[in-house]
Amino acid sequence: MPVDQVVDETGATQWQRSPGGLVTALHPVLASHQGTWVGWAGGTGEAPEPFELDGIKLHPVPLSDSELERYYEGQSNATIWPLYHDAVEQPQFRRSWREAYRVVNARFADAASDVAAEGATVWIQDYQLQLVPAMLRERRPDLRIGFFLHIPFPPIELFMQMPLRAEVLRGLLGAELVGFQQKLAAQNFVRLSRHLLGLRYEGNTIDVNGRKVKAGAFPISIDVAEIERLAATDAVQARAKQIRAELGDPEKIILGVDRLDYTKGIELRLKAYRELLADGKLEAPGTVMVQVATPSRERIGHYQNLRIRVEREVGRINGEYGLVGQPAVHYLHQSYSRTELVALYCAADVMMVTPFRDGMNLVAKEYVAARTGAGGGALVLSEFAGAASELRQAFLCNPHDLDGVKDALLRAVNVDRTEANRRMRIMQRHLRAHDVSRWARTFLSELGVPAEETP
Numbered sequence: 376m377p378v379d380q381v382v383d384e385t386g387a388t389q390w391q392r393s394p395g396g397l398v399t400a401l402h403p404v405l406a407s408h409q410g411t412w413v414g415w416a417g418g419t420g421e422a423p424e425p426f427e428l429d430g431i432k433l434h435p436v437p438l439s440d441s442e443l444e445r446y447y448e449g450q451s452n453a454t455i456w457p458l459y460h461d462a463v464e465q466p467q468f469r470r471s472w473r474e475a476y477r478v479v480n481a482r483f484a485d486a487a488s489d490v491a492a493e494g495a496t497v498w499i500q501d502y503q504l505q506l507v508p509a510m511l512r513e514r515r516p517d518l519r520i521g522f523f524l525h526i527p528f529p530p531i532e533l534f535m536q537m538p539l540r541a542e543v544l545r546g547l548l549g550a551e552l553v554g555f556q557q558k559l560a561a562q563n564f565v566r567l568s569r570h571l572l573g574l575r576y577e578g579n580t581i582d583v584n585g586r587k588v589k590a591g592a593f594p595i596s597i598d599v600a601e602i603e604r605l606a607a608t609d610a611v612q613a614r615a616k617q618i619r620a621e622l623g624d625p626e627k628i629i630l631g632v633d634r635l636d637y638t639k640g641i642e643l644r645l646k647a648y649r650e651l652l653a654d655g656k657l658e659a660p661g662t663v664m665v666q667v668a669t670p671s672r673e674r675i676g677h678y679q680n681l682r683i684r685v686e687r688e689v690g691r692i693n694g695e696y697g698l699v700g701q702p703a704v705h706y707l708h709q710s711y712s713r714t715e716l717v718a719l720y721c722a723a724d725v726m727m728v729t730p731f732r733d734g735m736n737l738v739a740k741e742y743v744a745a746r747t748g749a750g751g752g753a754l755v756l757s758e759f760a761g762a763a764s765e766l767r768q769a770f771l772c773n774p775h776d777l778d779g780v781k782d783a784l785l786r787a788v789n790v791d792r793t794e795a796n797r798r799m800r801i802m803q804r805h806l807r808a809h810d811v812s813r814w815a816r817t818f819l820s821e822l823g824v825p826a827e828e829t830p
Contacts (some may be wrong), residue, residue: 376414376435377402378428390428397500400598400815406430411490413483419443436486438479445475448675450539451503457677458537459502459529460638460732464677466536473539477506480546484510491518496824499550501525506542509549521822522550525595526734527761528560531567544571548583552822554593556734556761561590593818594761597737599810602744605717614714615721615749623701627662627788630723632716632738633730634671635708637681640729640757640774641668645688645704647780652696652703656785659696659703665719667707682708720745725787727755728762729774735761739769743802751795753787754802755780765805768798 377398378390392398405412411432416423422437438447449472458466484507487497496519499507508522534540544567547553555561561579568574568581575581581588605611622628629648633639648664651657668685672678689706696703711719720726726742739754739762746752756762756769763771770790772783790798 376416376433377412377431378416378433380417390426390433392429397595397811400811401498402429402431403812404815404819413486413490432490434486434490436483442475442479444674445469445472446479447503448672450476452672453675453677454537455502455505456526457637458533459526461527461529462533462536463731464637468538470538476539477542480504480506481510483507484514487511488514491515493517495519496521496819496822498523498819498822506546507549508553509546512549519823520550521552521554521818522547523554523593523595523818524560524734525556527557527732528555528563530563531570534563534567535571541571544568548572548574548581548588551586551588552818553588553590554818554821555590556592556594557764558592561592564590589821591821593814593821594765594809595735595737595814596806596809596811597740597744598812599740599744599806602717602741603747605714606721606745607748611714611718611721612748614718618718618722622663622665622705623660625661625663627724628722629662629664629725629727629784629788630719630742631664631666631668631727631729632719633666633668633728635668635678635682635685636671637677638730638732640731641666641685642681642688643774643777643780644727644729644784645685645692647777647784648704649688649692649696650777651781651785652692657788660698660701662788663701663703663705665705665707665723667709667711667716667719669710670708716741717745721749724751725753725755725784727784728760729755729757729772729780730760731757731774733757733760733762737762739766740806743799744806746799747803750799751792752799753790753795754798755783755787765809766802768801 377393379393380388381391382388411434413434413436415438416435419438419440422435425434449469453467454472457464483504488511491497494517499522502524508520511520553564565576565579565581569576574583579590631644633641652659689704692704693702720742728736728739730736739756742754754769756766756771757774758771770783770787773779
């Protein structure tokens with residue numbers, strides 16, 4: 376859901392709108408058309424009654440404890456997530472997880488069917504709901520249905536490993552438009568339709584029993600104006616200076632901000648930093664690293680093991696290169712507000728975004744947008760993040776090549792300010808022209824929603 380449950384000063388519980396690009400993009404179109412957001416409200420057990428907030432109708436869908444474990448942590452995040460991210464970790468396949476996935480997807484389809492007006496547009500979001508388009512079309516053939524996948528879509532060879540493969544593909548083909556972050560993902564999908572189901576296609580349009588299904592690339596973005604506004608506030612600028620002071624006023628600050636996820640390449644970036652310290656090409660405390668690792672999916676074994684490995688590497692670096700009161704790596708395993716993150720972006724000289732695979736990676740875009748007033752700054756970016764196809768002036772690297780990552784980091788640390796400013800200005804111009812509102816507008820227009828109805 377696009378809301379969070381909070382406790383106010385009186386101790387009463389209430390809902391408030393969540394931050395985030397997807398909510399920002401879709402709020403105007405939903406509010407202007409009395410639209411409804413169908414989603415999980417968090418927690419288990421009975422869902423809250425439908426309610427309205429900021430002009431949007433909200434329709435919560437419940438999950439039980441068992442469904443949270445099997446549908447969400449299991450099929451969604453221990454099967455589909457690793458498979459779609461190039462099997463960086465081995466996907467796990469369990470029949471009970473697949474059945475829970477079917478049950479929950481059907482529940483979402485029922486909810487959408489119940490609340491959608493005759494001929495309405497329904498936009499389904501992400502990998503947890505890939506069966507919903509076909510289920511919803513069966514229930515409500517009058518609807519206009521779109522689907523957008525926020526994560527990568529794998530090549531045929533990987534997708535074919537999934538026991539639920541034909542059902543997932545048919546589920547997605549229930550939409551009229553299936554959107555992906557990158558052109559290659561859309562091509563993978565189209566070719567898979569031919570390979571697995573024998574469907575004919577022309578370009579990126581698939582023939583499904585006489586019904587046309589389009590696939591396309593719609594790279595998601597951020598609310599650029601909001602990040603720029605926040606970065607320019609006196610409070611954020613003052614906090615950025617305070618952060619540098621708290622870190623001992625180093626010459627260079629290297630920043631990483633990620634969910635603690637095995638796809639993000641956190642271990643690799645720490646090793647690259649450690650080896651540069653060992654080589655004498657970087658020195659602490661003149662150069663320090665700050666790694667924010669937001670807690671994520673902590674009940675899943677892959678994530679528990681990753682945390683152990685990352686914290687072991689942080690301890691090794693600080694043990695070998697830190698001083699009393701001056702660690703070489705400041706590791707923060709906690710969540711931060713949007714304001715604090717933007718202050719960190721403003722304080723950091725180098726941002727490292729090194730996923731092994733990522734649909735887009737909005738942190739890279741946020742860092743670039745936040746540097747508008749500060750000037751300078753350098754982005755080290757994995758070639759396998761979707762953002763790399765847009766942010767070509769970043770210091771691109773192959774995250775599987777440790778020496779290549781070290782080289783990109785060293786070039787970013789040592790770039791002169793004039794060159795850094797030039798690179799940032801080009802990327803900032805691109806982001807202003809391709810913000811999250813344009814993303815939503817472009818997708819809905821391709822889906823056939825009239826221009827006056829798009830944000």
